[in-house]
Amino acid sequence: xxxxxxxxxxxxxxxxxxxxxxxxxxxxxxxxxxxxxxxxxxxxxxxxxxxxxxxxxxxxxxxxxxxxxxxxxxxxxxxxxxxxxxxxxxxxxxxxxxxxxxxxxxxxxxxxxxxxxxxxxxxxxxxxxxxxxxxxxxxxxxxxxxxxxxxxxxxxxxxxxxxxxxxxxxxxxxxxxxxxxxxxxxxxxxxxxxxxxxxxxxxxxxxxxxxxxxxxxxxxxxxxxxxxxxxxxxxxxxxxxxxxxxxxxxxxxxxxxxxxxxxxxxxxxxxxxxxxxxxxxxxxxxxxxxxxxxxxxxxxxxxxxxxxxxxxxxxxxxxxxxxxxxxxxxxxxxxxxxxxxxxxxxxxxxxxxxxxxxxxxxxxxxxxxxx
Ligand SMILES: *[C@@H]1O[C@H](CO)[C@@H](O)[C@H](O)[C@H]1NC(C)=O
Ligand SMILES: *[C@@H]1O[C@H](CO)[C@@H](O)[C@H](O)[C@H]1NC(C)=O
Ligand SMILES: *[C@@H]1O[C@H](CO)[C@@H](O)[C@H](O)[C@H]1NC(C)=O
Ligand SMILES: *[C@@H]1O[C@H](CO)[C@@H](O)[C@H](O)[C@H]1NC(C)=O
Ligand SMILES: *[C@@H]1O[C@H](CO)[C@@H](O)[C@H](O)[C@H]1NC(C)=O
Ligand SMILES: *[C@@H]1O[C@H](CO)[C@@H](O)[C@H](O)[C@H]1NC(C)=O
Ligand SMILES: *[C@@H]1O[C@H](CO)[C@@H](O)[C@H](O)[C@H]1NC(C)=O
Ligand SMILES: *[C@@H]1O[C@H](CO)[C@@H](O)[C@H](O)[C@H]1NC(C)=O
Ligand SMILES: *[C@@H]1O[C@H](CO)[C@@H](O)[C@H](O)[C@H]1NC(C)=O
Ligand SMILES: *[C@@H]1O[C@H](CO)[C@@H](O)[C@H](O)[C@H]1NC(C)=O
Ligand SMILES: *[C@@H]1O[C@H](CO)[C@@H](O)[C@H](O)[C@H]1NC(C)=O
Numbered sequence: 001x002x003x004x005x006x007x008x009x010x011x012x013x014x015x016x017x018x019x020x021x022x023x024x025x026x027x028x029x030x031x032x033x034x035x036x037x038x039x040x041x042x043x044x045x046x047x048x049x050x051x052x053x054x055x056x057x058x059x060x061x062x063x064x065x066x067x068x069x070x071x072x073x074x075x076x077x078x079x080x081x082x083x084x085x086x087x088x089x090x091x092x093x094x095x096x097x098x099x100x101x102x103x104x105x106x107x108x109x110x111x112x113x114x115x116x117x118x119x120x121x122x123x124x125x126x127x128x129x130x131x132x133x134x135x136x137x138x139x140x141x142x143x144x145x146x147x148x149x150x151x152x153x154x155x156x157x158x159x160x161x162x163x164x165x166x167x168x169x170x171x172x173x174x175x176x177x178x179x180x181x182x183x184x185x186x187x188x189x190x191x192x193x194x195x196x197x198x199x200x201x202x203x204x205x206x207x208x209x210x211x212x213x214x215x216x217x218x219x220x221x222x223x224x225x226x227x228x229x230x231x232x233x234x235x236x237x238x239x240x241x242x243x244x245x246x247x248x249x250x251x252x253x254x255x256x257x258x259x260x261x262x263x264x265x266x267x268x269x270x271x272x273x274x275x276x277x278x279x280x281x282x283x284x285x286x287x288x289x290x291x292x293x294x295x296x297x298x299x300x301x302x303x304x305x306x307x308x309x310x311x312x313x314x315x316x317x318x319x320x321x322x323x324x325x326x327x328x329x330x331x332x333x334x335x336x337x338x339x340x341x342x343x344x345x346x347x348x349x350x351x352x353x354x355x356x357x358x359x360x361x362x363x364x365x366x367x368x369x370x371x
Contacts, residue, residue: 033090033288034048034052035056035291039069042067043077043078045086045088047078049291050245051067052067053069054066059245059261059290061246062125063125063246065127067079080097080126084097084236085097093243093272094240094243095241097236097241098238098239099236100119100120101189101233102191103115103208104140104143104145104196106198106206108205111198113193118188120189121211124185127244127245129182129242130185130239130240132181133213134212134214135178136155136180137175137209137212138177140207140208141159141200141204141224142159142160142161142196142200143158143159143191144194145191145192145207145209146192147189147209148188149186155192156176157176158173158174158175159172159173160224167220168219175223183274189210191207203224206227210233210237211237217237243278245261246259246277253269261277261290262280262290263290263294264279264281264295266318267282267285267294268289281294282295285297299315300320301315307320309322310333311325
């Protein structure tokens with residue numbers, strides 16, 4: 001992981017690089033799963049167990065998993081500790097929330113610098129911490145800002161003097177960004193007072209700092225001389241959080257039989273590299289591992305895009321088989337008619353993942369099973 005310091009970082013500040021690898025996960029439409037009698041969703045947001053609306057619907061560990069479902073201007077929205085939650089993924093072990101941004105504006109009438117919002121988060125004693133899929137973003141033409149967290153102070157310098165801002169590029173010209181390391185569960189954003197917009201307020205009166213999902217951010221030069229950034233994210237910027245059940249390892253958690261969270265049959269336990277554990281359905285199953293019988297068999301035969309089968313598909317528990325009709329055999333993921341030996345077949349372009357293909361000989365029905 002590379003941390004790019006633009007121009008300058010105060011010598012007293014430090015930053016430690018950690019590498020954390022997060023497995024990218026496909027997000028298919030899979031039924032969520034709640035405790036009986038508990039609401040499936042709050043407004044548009046699905047609330048899968050271990051999360052729940054209210055204490056009786058949520059898991060009880062050392063950490064609270066309960067959310068509040070509040071009415072915001074006629075729309076129901078879930079909140080965790082007053083932070084709006086926009087998505088929870090059991091499969092990925094992640095949640096998305098809207099968190100604040102910091103702004104600094106020069107008021108040329110009074111000659112004062114105004115700070116009218118602060119990027120801040122506090123997830124101590126909660127199942128959450130910041131995912132490394134977030135970035136620290138600083139927007140401004142003469143701005144140095146930092147994320148001061150439970151572990152590190154990290155910041156960068158953004159200028160328009162000598163480096164022209166370019167749409168879509170956050171690399172020093174009007175915008176700079178830094179990686180978010182692992183193990184961050186609280187932070188505040190703040191500006192270095194030695195840098196401000198007092199001399200350039202006509203072209204760029206405000207600066208911003210935010211910690212937000214890298215994928216969700218695209219720099220626009222209009223952010224420098226308008227309120228577009230602040231207006232776009234007035235309800236908060238999207239932030240990705242990782243969550244775990246407890247900080248125990250799987251081994252330790254399994255020994256505490258009454259509190260072990262992976263209760264579904266066909267579920268497995270995964271240790272998070274940063275500490276703690278989460279549950280998952282076993283390979284070939286999908287659903288909610290935190291609920292009794294929450295993991296259900298995937299019927300691979302209904303999804304020939306992910307699980308291509310050129311012949312007869314047969315779903316089995318946790319897997320499937322694929323065979324060719326009588327008189328055909330499978331080669332390179334295609335069923336082709338049996339032929340007399342010595343006869344030259346035309347080459348067939350295979351378009352199936354190799355894991356599904358078993359090379360077979362020239363006879364009758366052949367099976368291939370995924371690993
Ligand atoms: C569950 O398993 C899938 C597929 O193996 C993987 O992509 C995902 O990251 C796992 N989720 C958790 C919470 O471990
Ligand atoms: C509620 O809606 C009104 C009118 O649409 C709007 O002016 C107000 O800012 C909204 N309040 C919140 C908290 O979103
Ligand atoms: C933001 O933080 C600054 C100091 O870091 C403080 O002066 C200011 O009042 C805070 N603003 C808000 C809106 O909390
Ligand atoms: C811009 O850079 C030039 C040369 O590096 C310097 O002389 C000037 O003071 C800078 N202007 C501002 C506003 O920082
Ligand atoms: C940059 O993108 C914004 C919209 O995101 C657009 O309004 C603006 O004209 C673009 N500027 C340039 C220089 O392309
Ligand atoms: C702006 O920053 C300069 C130093 O770069 C400082 O001398 C000045 O007092 C600051 N202005 C305000 C209003 O804080
Ligand atoms: C902002 O700056 C761009 C060029 O940098 C200019 O085209 C645009 O008109 C400016 N917008 C405002 C509101 O000043
Ligand atoms: C940003 O938006 C918030 C909420 O709408 C508002 O209170 C604040 O004054 C705005 N700040 C700037 C710099 O536009
Ligand atoms: C996948 O299934 C659909 C509907 O059952 C069918 O129309 C399509 O041809 C199949 N595609 C492949 C590659 O087998
Ligand atoms: C499909 O698989 C099941 C269970 O493995 C087996 O009992 C059944 O005979 C198979 N059907 C076909 C058509 O292969
Ligand atoms: C199957 O694939 C192998 C290696 O990719 C190739 O050598 C062979 O000719 C292919 N057979 C057919 C029938 O396309």
